[in-house]
Amino acid sequence: MAKKITRILKLQVPAGKANPSPPIGPALGQVGVNIMEFCKAFNAQTQEMEPGMPLPTMITVYGDRSFSFEIKTAPASYYLKKAAKLQKGSGETGKGFIGQVSQKQLRDIAEAKMKDLNANDIDQAAKIIAGSARSMGLEVVG
Numbered sequence: 001m002a003k004k005i006t007r008i009l010k011l012q013v014p015a016g017k018a019n020p021s022p023p024i025g026p027a028l029g030q031v032g033v034n035i036m037e038f039c040k041a042f043n044a045q046t047q048e049m050e051p052g053m054p055l056p057t058m059i060t061v062y063g064d065r066s067f068s069f070e071i072k073t074a075p076a077s078y079y080l081k082k083a084a085k086l087q088k089g090s091g092e093t094g095k096g097f098i099g100q101v102s103q104k105q106l107r108d109i110a111e112a113k114m115k116d117l118n119a120n121d122i123d124q125a126a127k128i129i130a131g132s133a134r135s136m137g138l139e140v141v142g
Contacts, residue, residue: 004063090137097139
């Protein structure tokens with residue numbers, strides 16, 4: 001018999017830097033999950049990744065207070081800011097560009113995020129990423 005799911009939490013946790021401070025501690029504490037156990041397991045699983053990379057994480061909490069978690073790929077905006085060497089996106093969408101990304105960079109980002117995108121092939125995934133780039137004020141070139 002499968003365990004009864006009591007809650008599904010969605011958090012954005014920096015790779016290799018999970019600790020009991022907010023937002024992780026309070027979110028897990030409310031549902032009775034062992035916070036340190038989660039932090040150790042998450043940090044062990046993400047130690048090979050770039051430290052501090054924001055990772056969307058879905059934590060499934062079961063009736064016996066055990067948990068499992070699934071780590072998604074970093075947001076497209078993180079990869080786009082890194083490719084364009086920017087600290088943040090534009091504050092005013094559609095009013096000029098603050099940086100540029102190439103088609104090759106879009107394809108690389110699309111390949112990295114392919115498993116989390118709703119696309120059938122790399123070309124469609126690249127179009128999704130290009131839309132995110134335009135929303136951030138980035139110009140897509142060549």
